[in-house]
Amino acid sequence: MKTTRRTTLKGIAGAFALGAGGLHWDVAKVKAQTPKRGGTLNFAISAETPHYDPHGSDTYATLHFAAPFYSTLLRFNLSKFPEVEGDLAQSWAVAPDLMTYTFKLNPDVKFHDGSTLTAEDVKATYERLRNPPQGVVSTRRATFADIATIETPDPATVVFKMKAINASMLEHFASPWNVVYAAKDLAADPASPRTKINGTGPFTFVEHVKGSHVSGKKNDSYFKKDLPYLDGWKGVFTLQAAAMLNAVQGGQLLAEFRGISPAERDRLVQTMGDKIRIEESSWTLALLICFNVEKKPFDDVRVRRALLMAVDRWGGSQGLARISTLRSVGGVVRPGSPFATPEAELVKLPGFSKDIRASRVEARKLLDEAGVPDLKFTLWNRNLAMPYTPAGIFLVDQWRQIGVEVEHKQSDTGPYLAHMNAGNHDVAVDFTNLFMDDTSLGLAKFLSITRAPENRSRSNDEVLDKLYDDHLRERDPEKRKALIRAFEKRLFEQAYQQQLLWWHRIVPTHKVVMGWKMSPSHNLGADLAEVWLNA
């Protein structure tokens, strides 16, 4: 097909339209076709994992590398996200008081070394997660702090008994990070999953050439009938976007599953026409405006609130969405997700007014009242072009419009985090990165610093802490939602931190790649079991 200006614009408009519609029509088309077997999927991974152990990792680079080799107890059903479905668990039962979770495991599940999976393997895995032995890092240790005991009445049954109710427990059992290891491997060396792979996933490990690629081949003993479809896959580390785009355009790589920028999307659509499929979704990532409440004048709520009120998120989202991965205006929960605050309520919260003129007049008044009419400060930001730099420049401009002078300083990730963790920043562009919408994780960052060291506003607020604990133990979804709203209102009124904008995920795949499912998290759907090539 000849690429003309008109076809290009049509393609871009089509991509936007598909994005606006959420999960797009190709999914339906995929279902209508019979999957073909065979072939090798080559795709880009834009970062390289430092080790192979998802229990001790928080980067998608580990999951895009390791997920095809492993299984989890439950998993998210991406066609009905955020519903969960069984993975290793054939069925499960939750006691009415939410204090006992019983899982029946699929029979005849084999590890790649040929040994059979039993309940003891699940138990050993979760013991490692909640109480890691010396030399093992479990980044989700706190998540499983509410588990009292793990029992294995028979080789196919695992029973988790809780110390306290955790309304998000099923979602945590579906977390892609909690892959199941063999008990015997952990007994021999609890740290072995960092360097060795022995899972029950759809693919077996072939090789990892450091700095170059990782590859897997079909697991013929995979417990899910007739899966996987692919003979194998190869994830190529492409750390520079230009190299990745060239490779996708040239057909060497067929997909990049994390997400690309709008400009990169437009280039692919322009050059590849109908050979490329673009899927878009809102994303479980957000940038935050974060005030250090231990520093003057940011210890004054009027100053913090004034600065939030000066930011035109609604207008900014339109412009920033064209040049960066930032797009959606939202509160503490991802816009569009079940617990998200509707727009009509959101606009009543400080910082979300659509009448930006009035909001800025109010902001100026608050600064005058606080005795800082000529406010000057430094905005601390991460030195990543997408989307931190445009976000920082946008904020500097927004604050300039109420007469505030801001110096924008950017730094590499190491010094950036160290500077904020030491409390040396005035105001910072911080971030949240979640794999699901559940608030037990999403709200934890805003708890008092004595409970949450990742709270870089350094605030201490017992009201927020109590609201969080109450929502965690609340079983009624409506009451839970009300507690989340109350949490959000309190957080934004106190203006410790606030979401600037939520990210927007854009995933390019060649049209021959079928069966892959889009979701709001780049950490989900990475096992490739149902992916096939229509070649």
Add this chain to the structure above:
Amino acid sequence: MLRYTLNRILLMIPTLLGVAVLVFFMLRVVPGDVVEIKLRGDGGNVSQETIELERKRMGLDKPLLVQFGEWMVGMATLDFGKSMWTERPVIEEIALRLELSLQVALMATFFAVLLAVPMGTLAALFRDTWIDYLVRILTIGGLSIPSFWFGMLIMLSLLALFNWLPPITFTPLYVDPFANLTQLIWPAMAVGYRYCAVVARMIRSSLLEVLNEDYIRTARAKGVFEKLVISRHALRNALLPAITVIGLEFTFLIGGLVVTEQVFNLNGIGQLFVQSVSRNDFTLIQGLVMLIAAFYVFVNLMIDLLYAVFDPRIRYDT
């Protein structure tokens, strides 16, 4: 000559020691460490206790002098420690990439020298003619165009004209020479063009200077054939400064091709350097700096020894 060489080799030790001290302590001035980036760099809600435990496990809680001492003792036995990011031996991490970087550097040098010597010589011999002008245009182009941009042009041209790209993953030369060369010839050309321009200009100006020397006039007066005057007397002397440039450029290519490696998705030393700096992987940075420093010292020694080969007047033992 032997004594001189031995002296120079011995002098490498304090030089490298100085580099080691500088790199070790300068790195520790930078705030933050690898544990923070590894566990919180992607937004992980990791407890401070976990961070501290991991720091302890990696030995980052030990006093700086103890860490330095352990590193120095390790280096004395050629054990450069483990990468703080991957926890694999630094030597292994570097060796994996060095093969590719060395090959690109060698191919670029070969390409550059092969073209630069005739270009520089012809430009000097035919000064202010169209040949000289053509060489000048080509060399100014080489100096002005950044290698990575030239590399991008090459890639985009291959895509646009042939809908083809070189292989995206590295295959060693001994495994599949064709796949290896089809991948590495393009980056070698991209960096070799600038390299060639630098060397050609150096040869041209140096040769012009030498051609005015008394000994050239004497050789011509003695009736020596012009070809011999150029090749034996003029070019041999004119190559001396070019050798220095070739040596330094070669060493630069080992670790300095960061952006070019990114454009061609090459798994080389330059990319490793940038990644290790962005991750605060101190042990790997230290290993890489020591490697590059050792290369520089070694290549400088080689250049000095080559001087004696090309210029019989230079005798280091006298």
